[in-house]
């Protein structure tokens with residue numbers, strides 16, 4: 001969050017103190033919940049503080065060696081603890097560090113990670129009994145369940161895959177056959193939307209009260225459809241309609257009582273609404289985003305009578321106020337920069 005706000009000195013100082021603790025978050029390959037995220041942020045904070053700092057290459061070396069976790073046969077694919085989280089970390093450093101600083105192998109590591117994610121999806125699809133659920137070409141499971149949303153599920157995985165092809169390899173990464181697999185898997189996801197326009201959290205969920213938050217449900221569906229529309233262009237006008245219907249559900253049900261954070265809070269749902277503004281240009285979605293941001297601000301200022309629980313980590317990016325600070329900063333600067341630590345990376 002400090003890097004995003006331009007507080008380089010604060011970001012670097014925090015990262016320096018964390019590295020002096022000598023203790024990471026958790027061994028593994030992902031950006032959001034494991035050590036790779038620490039090293040990626042450290043590399044960028046160190047570079048902005050002093051482009052000659054040896055911590056930059058030390059951090060990048062650790063990210064490169066963490067590819068070993070992706071190669072493990074039992075590695076997960078999803079965003080928070082899996083290969084997709086590693087691919088996002090590679091996107092993050094490529095979007096913030098210039099080529100002379102980045103080792104040449106980063107791009108080929110990204111290609112290899114995409115191959116592993118696709119192989120895993122094809123293999124899980126062919127080995128799963130999905131007769132009652134149709135037949136998606138790519139299927140992913142986390143702890144035995146087929147999650148459909150952004151955090152652990154297929155929406156998040158496909159979003160990062162498509163961004164890798166569209167933004168970081170300028171369209172030369174995936175063959176037509178692989179693109180068709182992604183397209184058909186998104187269509188399959190759409191077929192799982194229930195009668196009330198909600199995407200269930202998983203294939204195994206019993207239905208009824210569905211979640212409407214980034215980690216599970218419609219916000220993740222919106223983000224994968226927005227990315228799909230950008231990648232596949234005009235032939236996906238029907239996806240735009242589905243995304244807007246999903247947005248109506250977020251607008252009606254998305255003022256969550258779980259705090260103002262990104263993962264399962266109001267700010268995360270606001271970022272899904274602003275993604276619809278980015279896609280459609282319809283000012284309604286920007287106004288709705290601003291309304292959610294204003295309510296979230298009132299909640300943290302104690303001015304709202306909306307009952308909300310205090311999350312376990314009330315200040316951190318994905319669960320707390322830092323996510324709201326990022327949202328407000330984007331709105332004040334009139335900058336539609338994507339969902340933090342998910343669709344916020346660009347590469348030229």
Ligand SMILES: [Zn+2]
Nearest residue numbers: 151215263264
């Ligand atoms: Zn969550």
